[in-house]
Amino acid sequence: MARKFFVGGNWKCNGTTEEVKKIVTTLNEAEVPSEEIVEVVVSPPFVFLPLVKSLLRSDFHVSAQNCWVRKGGAFTGEISAEMLVNLGIPWVILGHSERRLILIEANEFVGDKVAYALSQGLKVIACVGETLEQRESGSTMAIVSAQTKEIADRVSNWANVVIAYEPVWAIGTGKVATPAQAQEVHAELRKWLHGNVGAEVAATTRIIYGGSVNGGNCKELAAQPDVDGFLVGGASLKAEFIDIIKSATVKKSD
Numbered sequence: 494m495a496r497k498f499f500v501g502g503n504w505k506c507n508g509t510t511e512e513v514k515k516i517v518t519t520l521n522e523a524e525v526p527s528e529e530i531v532e533v534v535v536s537p538p539f540v541f542l543p544l545v546k547s548l549l550r551s552d553f554h555v556s557a558q559n560c561w562v563r564k565g566g567a568f569t570g571e572i573s574a575e576m577l578v579n580l581g582i583p584w585v586i587l588g589h590s591e592r593r594l595i596l597i598e599a600n601e602f603v604g605d606k607v608a609y610a611l612s613q614g615l616k617v618i619a620c621v622g623e624t625l626e627q628r629e630s631g632s633t634m635a636i637v638s639a640q641t642k643e644i645a646d647r648v649s650n651w652a653n654v655v656i657a658y659e660p661v662w663a664i665g666t667g668k669v670a671t672p673a674q675a676q677e678v679h680a681e682l683r684k685w686l687h688g689n690v691g692a693e694v695a696a697t698t699r700i701i702y703g704g705s706v707n708g709g710n711c712k713e714l715a716a717q718p719d720v721d722g723f724l725v726g727g728a729s730l731k732a733e734f735i736d737i738i739k740s741a742t743v744k745k746s747d
């Protein structure tokens with residue numbers, strides 16, 4: 494079964510109401526490949542989710558950037574999976590490195606979040622990735638497989654999971670992984686899924702790349718056999734996000 498190309502736009506902690514409306518207008522006016530070829534998901538900050546959902550074209554979908562690890566309640570400042578479901582938000586990004594590193598979210602905690610969000614009916618973009626220090630010490634695969642293991646230990650149905658491989662050293666740095674570097678880790682991750690979860694999950698789970706993806710480098714990355722799409726930060730706030738969506742056509746002849 495072919496894996497449908499997936500392009501996510503992670504807007505992170507950016508935007509005003511006016512800016513958000515402008516980005517949505519640009520997206521709504523864009524001519525992009527059909528939904529059969531590419532799945533497009535944009536992830537604005539929580540406060541703009543209802544606005545974006547109400548304005549965005551129906552063939553694109555919205556995602557939150559995080560949610561609470563269990564059922565809501567007395568957790569000041571948190572947003573529960575139930576609330577996202579209540580608002581009709583289908584996706585959530587979990588385990589982004591900015592949260593793992595700055596807010597010290599441990600692998601186990603991210604695994605718990607993924608399992609809980611899935612149990613509530615959300616689809617999850619689960620992020621993994623190594624720091625520069627970890628890459629240089631040769632522990633890239635040990636790190637990303639340890640991160641993936643805590644998810645795999647808690648998840649039985651992978652149909653609603655997309656894995657985003659986002660090397661920390663490539664995020665927001667302009668220093669994109671080379672197509673060969675991305676392919677190598679994606680293929681290893683798929684191999685890990687094959688050995689530790691199963692052949693079907695390994696063959697069907699989308700593994701997308703994130704880290705300084707832009708309109709100029711997306712095609713070459715998209716051409717890699719185990720790169721099933723992108724999670725885009727900075728460039729998702731700009732018109733070049735359309736070019737990144739269009740890179741899905743590189744896979745069309747698969």
Ligand code: 13P
Binds near residue numbers: 705725
């Ligand atoms: P940049 O595309 O800005 O490097 O960010 C990538 C990212 O963190 C997406 O989640």
